[in-house]
Amino acid sequence: xxxxxxxxxxxxxxxxxxxxxxxxxxxxxxxxxxxxxxxxxxxxxxxxxxxxxxxxxxxxxxxxxxxxxxxxxxxxxxxxxxxxxxxxxxxxxxxxxxxxxxxxxxxxxxxxxxxxxxxxxxxxxxxxxxxxxxxxxxxxxxxxxxxxxxxxxxxxxxxxxxxxxxxxxxxxxxxxxxxxxxxxxxxxxxxxxxxxxxxxxxxxxxxxxxxxxxxxxxxxxxxxxxxxxxxxxxxxxxxxxxxxxxxxxxxxxxxxxxxxxxxxxxxxxxxxxxxxxxxxxxxxxxxxxxxxxxxxxxxxxxxxxxxxxxxxxxxxxxxxxxxxxxxxxxxxxxxxxxxxxxxxxxxxxxxxxxxxxxxxxxxxxxxxxxxxxxxxxxxxxxxxxxxxxxxxxxxxxxxxxxxxxxxxxxxxxxxxxxxxxxxxxxxxxxxxxxxxxxxxxxxxxxxxxxxxxxxxxxxxxxxxxxxxxxxxxxxxxxxxxxxxxxxxxxxxxxxxxxxxxxxxxxxxxxxxxxxxxxxxxxxxxxxxxxxxxxxxxxxxxxxxxxxxxxxxxxx
Numbered sequence: 369x370x371x372x373x374x375x376x377x378x379x380x381x382x383x384x385x386x387x388x389x390x391x392x393x394x395x396x397x398x399x400x401x402x403x404x405x406x407x408x409x410x411x412x413x414x415x416x417x418x419x420x421x422x423x424x425x426x427x428x429x430x431x432x433x434x435x436x437x438x439x440x441x442x443x444x445x446x447x448x449x450x451x452x453x454x455x456x457x458x459x460x461x462x463x464x465x466x467x468x469x470x471x472x473x474x475x476x477x478x479x480x481x482x483x484x485x486x487x488x489x490x491x492x493x494x495x496x497x498x499x500x501x502x503x504x505x506x507x508x509x510x511x512x513x514x515x516x517x518x519x520x521x522x523x524x525x526x527x528x529x530x531x532x533x534x535x536x537x538x539x540x541x542x543x544x545x546x547x548x549x550x551x552x553x554x555x556x557x558x559x560x561x562x563x564x565x566x567x568x569x570x571x572x573x574x575x576x577x578x579x580x581x582x583x584x585x586x587x588x589x590x591x592x593x594x595x596x597x598x599x600x601x602x603x604x605x606x607x608x609x610x611x612x613x614x615x616x617x618x619x620x621x622x623x624x625x626x627x628x629x630x631x632x633x634x635x636x637x638x639x640x641x642x643x644x645x646x647x648x649x650x651x652x653x654x655x656x657x658x659x660x661x662x663x664x665x666x667x668x669x670x671x672x673x674x675x676x677x678x679x680x681x682x683x684x685x686x687x688x689x690x691x692x693x694x695x696x697x698x699x700x701x702x703x704x705x706x707x708x709x710x711x712x713x714x715x716x717x718x719x720x721x722x723x724x725x726x727x728x729x730x731x732x733x734x735x736x737x738x739x740x741x742x743x744x745x746x747x748x749x750x751x752x753x754x755x756x757x758x759x760x761x762x763x764x765x766x767x768x769x770x771x772x773x774x775x776x777x778x779x780x781x782x783x784x785x786x787x788x789x790x791x792x793x794x795x796x797x798x799x800x801x802x803x804x805x806x807x808x809x810x811x812x813x814x815x816x817x818x819x820x821x822x823x824x825x826x827x828x829x830x831x832x833x834x835x836x837x838x839x840x841x842x843x844x845x846x847x848x849x850x851x852x853x854x855x856x857x858x859x860x861x862x863x864x865x866x867x868x869x870x871x872x873x874x875x876x877x878x879x880x881x882x883x884x885x886x887x888x889x890x891x892x893x894x895x896x897x898x899x900x901x902x903x904x905x906x907x908x909x910x911x912x913x914x915x916x917x918x919x920x921x922x923x
Contacts, residue, residue, distance in 0.1 A: 500720025836871030
């Protein structure tokens, strides 16, 4: 290919581009004999395809800043040689002190096999994590970044969706014991390459490699990394590798992926029990299994609480661990004051950690009825992670909890239009329509969500309550029977059954189920103070006593 490139470029520079036919290239470059027939021997076509691919890769990596570009049109052998686009004048470029927002796109994996994607994703997440600790710098969160996978920084719409000042992108090649990372920084509004560099280390030097890349980018952007952001982990690379795999699974947020993540976090801990992020990840996975009603709260917290405490013991500066503990302190212990302090500590340690803002806003402030404060935290989360469906749906759900049903409906319908296959958008909209008294529309929307998610207990409970209040008693009792049947084989939160009884006007039965759920500290019951599903029994003394026990109202 080197001979191919040199010969064809020299021919073009000498004004002989028109002579560059397949037969000539075969003789001059590939030493084929006179009379060479390309129809029999396709080597020129094959190598030309390889050369075009290599040149394309070069100009998107090491050659991004080259002043001259060489290109080959498909099917041709004469190169086009031209100057690259001139950079914008200094007056049009952004001054370094104007950089307030960074988007790190998922690094592409150039390794063999799709199973290497977790490694390049993990490196991207580590860079995001390093920069989230910089005060005053908005870093677009991983969940939004991953939805832009494969899109070049210059593609229209990337900057509009994220409002970033600069974009970091790159590639990772892992071969045997060596890792090669190419990184480049692009000015978002102009598409001009500010910097490009290639780094190479052994796997044993992985943490030093991550530190070197982060510090190099920080130097280019003229930002100051805090000491914890640049500090190297004190645990093994093998443990870190399993931790990255675990977070890759955790971000999928399905029952299967959460269980897979637990196994991977536990493997990371087996490799090196000093791996504090793996302990925090284990706590988060156990918490979500309980929060989603997949596992009983007590069972999930048998591992979740000690894992969060162990993470903090190993690394008190780890924002993820404070966030993990805050979730448990609020949802399990009902110690809302301690939980608020944990969330605030996490945010102080890492202002860009989106999960801390999200859980603090929606799962603590909103559940206490502090809606204005909750909205402030949710706005921060949505600015950090504007394309993450879970975050955006949380904003609509907050509107529903606060009683702004029109705003909630408008948000949900916009979300459904953009992502019609996301079940929670439909079920959230169905709940909102029910709260507005539009029962038939609510049933239609909840059934649409059920069709996407399957028979999830919370959706069946919502359908049962809506049918009951719409006057469809027989249908409501069918849903109630289905929930009782499901409870024989799996965990069904008490709230799901209780809400159907509320709809049927059977308040004593509903309260009895809720009281049993409170005894078990079931997580979904933390919404009782503000969720409209309980409005018909909120004034009941038994209900109020439960709120007092959960520390949601004063005794």
